[in-house]
Amino acid sequence: MSTLLEVGGVKISRDDVVRENDPTNNVPDSIFSKIGLQLHRRDNHPLGILKQEIYSYFDNNFPGLFNKFDNLCPVVSVKMNFDDVLVPHDHVSRTYNDTYYINAETVLRCHTSAHQAELLREGHSYFLVTGDVYRRDSVDSTHYPVFHQMEGFRVFTPVDWEASGVDGTSYAAMDLKKTLEGLAQHLFGNVEMRWVDAYFPFTDPSFELEIYFQGNWMEVLGCGVTEQKILINNGRTGSTAWAFGLGLERLAMVLFDIPDIRLFWSSDLRFTSQFSSGQLGVKFKPFSKFPPCYKDISFWISESFTENNFCEVVRGIAGDLAEQVSLIDSFTNKKGMTSHCYRITYRSMERSLTDEEINQLQGRVRDEVENKLNVTIR
Numbered sequence: 132m133s134t135l136l137e138v139g140g141v142k143i144s145r146d147d148v149v150r151e152n153d154p155t156n157n158v159p160d161s162i163f164s165k166i167g168l169q170l171h172r173r174d175n176h177p178l179g180i181l182k183q184e185i186y187s188y189f190d191n192n193f194p195g196l197f198n199k200f201d202n203l204c205p206v207v208s209v210k211m212n213f214d215d216v217l218v219p220h221d222h223v224s225r226t227y228n229d230t231y232y233i234n235a236e237t238v239l240r241c242h243t244s245a246h247q248a249e250l251l252r253e254g255h256s257y258f259l260v261t262g263d264v265y266r267r268d269s270v271d272s273t274h275y276p277v278f279h280q281m282e283g284f285r286v287f288t289p290v291d292w293e294a295s296g297v298d299g300t301s302y303a304a305m306d307l308k309k310t311l312e313g314l315a316q317h318l319f320g321n322v323e324m325r326w327v328d329a330y331f332p333f334t335d336p337s338f339e340l341e342i343y344f345q346g347n348w349m350e351v352l353g354c355g356v357t358e359q360k361i362l363i364n365n366g367r368t369g370s371t372a373w374a375f376g377l378g379l380e381r382l383a384m385v386l387f388d389i390p391d392i393r394l395f396w397s398s399d400l401r402f403t404s405q406f407s408s409g410q411l412g413v414k415f416k417p418f419s420k421f422p423p424c425y426k427d428i429s430f431w432i433s434e435s436f437t438e439n440n441f442c443e444v445v446r447g448i449a450g451d452l453a454e455q456v457s458l459i460d461s462f463t464n465k466k467g468m469t470s471h472c473y474r475i476t477y478r479s480m481e482r483s484l485t486d487e488e489i490n491q492l493q494g495r496v497r498d499e500v501e502n503k504l505n506v507t508i509r
């Protein structure tokens with residue numbers, strides 16, 4: 132019997148999502164196991180607390196305006212995830228190296244922007260969409276292949292900007308900046324902020340908001356004025372709009388002092404018991420840090436090798452015991468063969484690991500790397 136779950140009214144079975152021998156599919160069980168957990172819908176979880184706090188900001192400043200969605204299914208079409216938001220056909224985010232494909236036409240959304248067009252077509256003009264998003268990536272304390280985003284979207288019609296003396300695009304850009312500066316202040320207090328020009332396929336102009344926090348400029352979100360084509364394609368000719376997308380983990384790590392992104396997934400009471408609904412920014416008190424264990428692995432790579440593929444093998448075997456994967460040496464010999472040496476840091480957040488279990492994990496990593504990645508262990 133295949134595991135069956137339901138998200139936002141959509142039934143999903145394991146065999147629909149994970150098909151090891153299908154070359155159009157690259158979703159491992161470790162990713163399937165995260166679908167439906169919806170950390171952002173837990174009231175006493177840092178991500179749920181942060182989501183609520185952002186909701187409060189919008190509710191207080193724009194009573195009754197924004198519709199909120201936090202239960203839209205993460206399984207979406209390539210059209211929704213990419214085409215509808217004008218992502219070019221040769222954009223890296225479309226590759227199998229960056230995105231989880233269920234088949235050639237279906238992906239696990241890599242951003243909440245995947246829902247913009249659908250919601251516009253349903254008639255929504257002001258909305259916040261929170262959800263789990265999926266990206267193939269490296270392994271370290273701030274990257275995890277599943278994380279959470281909130282998308283904001285606001286449409287303007289000519290009556291909104293006519294009296295202002297500026298055109299619709301400038302009006303949307305001004306309103307966007309004002310709204311998001313207010314949000315950053317609501318979350319972080321009186322911090323220094325700056326706007327940096329950016330590029331996104333779905334907005335023009337595009338910006339990133341950075342805040343000066345604990346001695347560093349930190350990117351808080353990406354945003355911009357929605358491309359006209361998206362509005363026209365979805366029944367909003369004559370309108371302008373703004374959109375933003377922010378990563379909840381990144382903000383929560385700073386606001387709650389959470390040092391490692393894996394902690395969000397922990398069910399250890401020493402983590403979960405520290406947070407409660409309505410309490411933004413209560414500082415996390417780390418429980419004792421257990422010792423790390425380092426293991427190196429060296430192999431000759433082939434053309435098809437990518438670091439994301441390697442990291443996924445490690446995560447598939449070690450799960451959240453894999454703290455970091457880093458390339459520590461690389462060279463090419465006279466015959467043109469390239470060797471990589473990776474150091475894997477194993478560490479549990481919750482207990483000490485034994486040599487025996489680490490050796491066993493590392494042994495499985497070596498076997499699977501050789502069998503699956505077309506490399507030669509040295």
Ligand code: PHE
Pocket residue numbers: 241242243244282331333334353354355374375376377
């Ligand atoms: N979707 C973008 C990302 O994931 C963020 C974004 C959303 C940028 C909306 C602009 C407008 O990086």
